[in-house]
Amino acid sequence: MRFFITDDDCAIRSILSQIIENEDLGEVVEEAEDGSLLEGHILNLKQIDILFIDLLMPIRDGIETLRHIKDTFNGKIIMISQVESKELIGEAYSLGIDYYITKPINRIEILTVIRKVMERIYLERSITTIQTSLNSVLHFEQPKVDKSNILNEKSIIEVGEFLLSELGIVGENGSKDFIEMLQYLFMYERTYTFEQHFPTLKDIFVEITKKKLGPSAVQADINREIKATEQRIR
Helix, strand or coil, rough: CCEEEEEECCCHHHHHHHHHHHCCEEEEEEEEEEEHCHHHHHHHCCCCEEEEECCCCCCCHHHHHHHCCCCCCCCCCEEEECCHHHHHHHHCCCCCCCCCECCCCCHHHHHHHHHHHHHHHHHHHHHHHHHHHHHHHHHCCCCCCCCCCCCCCCHHHHHHHHHHHHHHHCCCEEEEEHHHHHHHHHHHHHHHHCCCCCCHHHHHHHHHHHHHHCCCCCHHHHHHHHHHHHHHHH
């Protein structure tokens, strides 16, 4: 993983860098002392996976920086601050952060949060890899033709099992969930086409869970099964 740390306190930057590098979590590519030094497209060019950003900074604070980069930066964001205002924390989450950590920094908390974010990144990349392979196998990018006599749900299952076999995870816990996700994506593409909108990972989990549990399922059971599905896939 590639990290970028933004904080006006050099001691905080040093502590975070040491934690990341001592635990072999990845590489701290660069540091900055203020949000005014951040540009989303530059972070993408540097292939930053995880951005640490302080809330209170002298020139451009964390909230303003989030507003500035939210439409361009593709990575994950962890905000760190001594501020405990629920309003500010809520606004930060609404602007796209993945976790909010309160100072003073706790090493165990930092490690736990980083590993959770890394798991999410790996999961999203796995889904993207499978989707790319699926597009290639089924020629989704070819001009639209009548697929009713060419592709069906059975063929999607066969293709999914083939891809999982190629990845070496066909017998792993969660492989059935992957197949269900592929079936959902197949039906979604036929109904809406991915050109209009590609469903989020959360939306996919919700829909396959509702299909699995049936229309009579209560929200508590749905939430429990979504969490279980995510754990199995990880």
